[in-house]
Amino acid sequence: MPTETDRLNANKLDYQEVLRDVARMMVRLKRPDRLLKIITRFIDRQFGLTHTSLLVLDPRKKRYVFVNSKGSKRLPVSLVKFDVDHPMVQWFSGFKQKQPFQKEFLFLSDVKKMLSRAEYRLASNSKADQLAGIQKAMQTLKAELIVPGYFKDTLVGVLMLGRRVNGRCFTKQEVTFFQTLAHDCSMAVKTAEYNQSLVEQNQELARRLEEIERMRSKEQKTYYEIMRSLAEEVHAKEPNIFGHVSEVERLGLMTAREMGIDLSGKTKDLLSAALILHDVGKIGIPDSVLSKPGRLTPEEWKIMKTHVEKGARILEPLTDFKKVREIILSHHERFDGSGYPRGLKGDQISIEARIISVVDSFHAIVSSRCYREGRSLDFAIHEIRNCAGTQFDPVVVDAFLRALKKELQKKGEIPRSLLEYAAG
Amino acid sequence: MMKKLLIVDDEVEICEFLKSFFEDRDYRVAVAHDGVMAFEQVGIFKPDVVLLDIQMPGLDGLQALKKIKEKYPKMKVIMVTAVETQEKIEEAMRLGADNYITKPLSLEYLEKDVQDKIELLAKGV
Ligand SMILES: [Fe+2]
Numbered sequence: 001m002p003t004e005t006d007r008l009n010a011n012k013l014d015y016q017e018v019l020r021d022v023a024r025m026m027v028r029l030k031r032p033d034r035l036l037k038i039i040t041r042f043i044d045r046q047f048g049l050t051h052t053s054l055l056v057l058d059p060r061k062k063r064y065v066f067v068n069s070k071g072s073k074r075l076p077v078s079l080v081k082f083d084v085d086h087p088m089v090q091w092f093s094g095f096k097q098k099q100p101f102q103k104e105f106l107f108l109s110d111v112k113k114m115l116s117r118a119e120y121r122l123a124s125n126s127k128a129d130q131l132a133g134i135q136k137a138m139q140t141l142k143a144e145l146i147v148p149g150y151f152k153d154t155l156v157g158v159l160m161l162g163r164r165v166n167g168r169c170f171t172k173q174e175v176t177f178f179q180t181l182a183h184d185c186s187m188a189v190k191t192a193e194y195n196q197s198l199v200e201q202n203q204e205l206a207r208r209l210e211e212i213e214r215m216r217s218k219e220q221k222t223y224y225e226i227m228r229s230l231a232e233e234v235h236a237k238e239p240n241i242f243g244h245v246s247e248v249e250r251l252g253l254m255t256a257r258e259m260g261i262d263l264s265g266k267t268k269d270l271l272s273a274a275l276i277l278h279d280v281g282k283i284g285i286p287d288s289v290l291s292k293p294g295r296l297t298p299e300e301w302k303i304m305k306t307h308v309e310k311g312a313r314i315l316e317p318l319t320d321f322k323k324v325r326e327i328i329l330s331h332h333e334r335f336d337g338s339g340y341p342r343g344l345k346g347d348q349i350s351i352e353a354r355i356i357s358v359v360d361s362f363h364a365i366v367s368s369r370c371y372r373e374g375r376s377l378d379f380a381i382h383e384i385r386n387c388a389g390t391q392f393d394p395v396v397v398d399a400f401l402r403a404l405k406k407e408l409q410k411k412g413e414i415p416r417s418l419l420e421y422a423a424g
Numbered sequence: 425m426m427k428k429l430l431i432v433d434d435e436v437e438i439c440e441f442l443k444s445f446f447e448d449r450d451y452r453v454a455v456a457h458d459g460v461m462a463f464e465q466v467g468i469f470k471p472d473v474v475l476l477d478i479q480m481p482g483l484d485g486l487q488a489l490k491k492i493k494e495k496y497p498k499m500k501v502i503m504v505t506a507v508e509t510q511e512k513i514e515e516a517m518r519l520g521a522d523n524y525i526t527k528p529l530s531l532e533y534l535e536k537d538v539q540d541k542i543e544l545l546a547k548g549v
Contacts, residue, residue, distance in 0.1 A: 065528045076437040078506075081528035140445060140531060 019180055032188035036068055039181055043161070044070035047174070050142060050162030051075060055082065056189060057156050064089060064158065073142050073162055080141075087133025092148040092155050105147040105175060108138045145170060149182030156186035220318055224273065227280055227314065234282040234290075247367075249275040251359040251404075255396065258403035261351070271352050274327040278356050281311025281328070305340050308332055327352040331360065334391045346393075354393040358384060358400050361391070381417040427542050428452045430471035432462040432488070433504070434480045442475065449535065459483025463491050466499065473541045476521075478505040478512055486515055493520040500541035504529070 044052040051071035055064045064082040069075040147159040159182045252275040289300045312329040330353035337345030365380035388397040429451045439455040454469040456462040478485035503516045503524040
């Protein structure tokens with residue numbers, strides 16, 4: 001059986017070990033509540049007290065609240081608070097600017113002794129009042145020893161300890177140990193508060209950035225909507241073109257899908273936008289040219305052709321749409337390199353622009369007033385096929401006609417031209 | 425005459441702590457853990473003052489307050505609440521509560537408030 005001295009020695013070693021553990025944990029723990037709980041539980045188990053309670057400063061509310069309590073006479077957590085003007089808080093806050101490990105702790109027995117000393121009462125009434133208040137609080141909370149914890153000059157918490165169940169007194173060494181723990185708890189609380197405020201600042205920053213991004217994308221969306229309605233208006237002004245911007249969009253997406261282009265998320269949005277906006281530059285073409293019923297003169301053609309560059313310029317404010325601008329700029333390029341404005345060739349022309357070129361031409365032909373429904377479809381298909389390899393990318397043409405056939409098959413009205421196409 | 429206090433809270437630990445706090449100050453104390461039990465205790469124990477928690481399962485503090493004040497209009501009732509929801513406090517005051525205290529509470533203030541109510545009763549207010 002171990003002697004009392006053995007036990008004390010064992011305890012001594014244990015303290016150092018615990019303090020090291022605590023120091024290690026402090027560094028790791030972002031939130032101190034776990035550490036405070038561990039410390040409270042450790043004291044409770046190690047010393048066999050009626051209760052071990054921890055009072056911690058809530059800086060926002062300027063009050064001290066019990067956050068942890070263990071032992072048979074434990075206190076209900078979060079029920080009792082001490083305001084900053086409480087005698088105990090006042091007493092301990094009066095120890096500012098002193099070295100650590102001064103005799104800042106208070107035993108109930110010492111408080112009683114000090115109060116009974118007449119000279120103390122005479123020396124300072126306020127100190128005596130504080131001691132009376134402390135005595136009352138300690139008696140009420142069945143505390144035998146109270147140990148303050150500081151961070152810099154702030155009283156961060158108070159470790160409140162009940163009687164030892166076995167009736168023994170606390171040793172000097174044990175009190176020093178409690179002081180160290182109270183100090184560590186305070187450090188942990190303050191460090192966590194600091195970390196928390198950093199986290200909050202970061203969150204605030206992230207929130208603002210998000211807000212800016214949201215406003216920006218909202219602005220862009222509005223701009224896009226305006227562009228879209230302008231594009232529709234432009235087409236409405238052109239003679240012989242009935243149809244709709246959305247029909248070109250539908251045909252284009254259908255072709256892309258047939259080609260196996262991945263149309264999830266952003267890719268689809270980009271292609272849609274390009275299909276819808278490809279002729280938006282025609283806003284800048286005078287109505288006398290745009291709405292002219294007959295053939296255009298070479299001069300007028302020159303003006304008409306500028307719509308691709310005008311369109312690209314109009315889309316400049318849409319920073320998300322860089323790629324769309326490039327597509328629009330290329331939608332009148334020809335596969336053999338004889339198109340405008342840059343005379344790009346083959347896969348120098350982006351695939352989206354090559355798709356637009358096909359579906360735009362097709363739609364222009366079928367919706368032209370000059371042809372009757374049935375005939376115009378056959379005619380348009382022939383035209384597109386004839387120009388595969390010169391004006392159009394043959395791969396795109398192939399995909400487009402396959403997709404078109406599938407669609408018309410569903411309706412049960414396959415034109416002759418596509419029957420041939422299927423045979424061939 | 426012995427001062428009588430009924431403490432109503434669904435948390436047993438809180439009841440036990442406050443019971444021993446007031447017993448040390450020469451009160452006779454009874455406890456209840458919900459509104460129904462509280463109303464029964466009011467009839468049996470006939471307390472001078474009731475400390476009544478607002479948030480409780482079943483019959484909550486406000487409903488219990490209503491029943492108590494209907495039957496014993498002179499009994500002093502102090503509401504205790506964990507969160508200061510203005511709505512509930514206003515409702516409690518409308519139902520005749522004599523005061524309210526928010527948790528965490530200052531024991532000094534609590535003791536003084538209960539004592540004040542006892543003195544008001546003694547004066548017949
Ligand atoms: Fe065009």
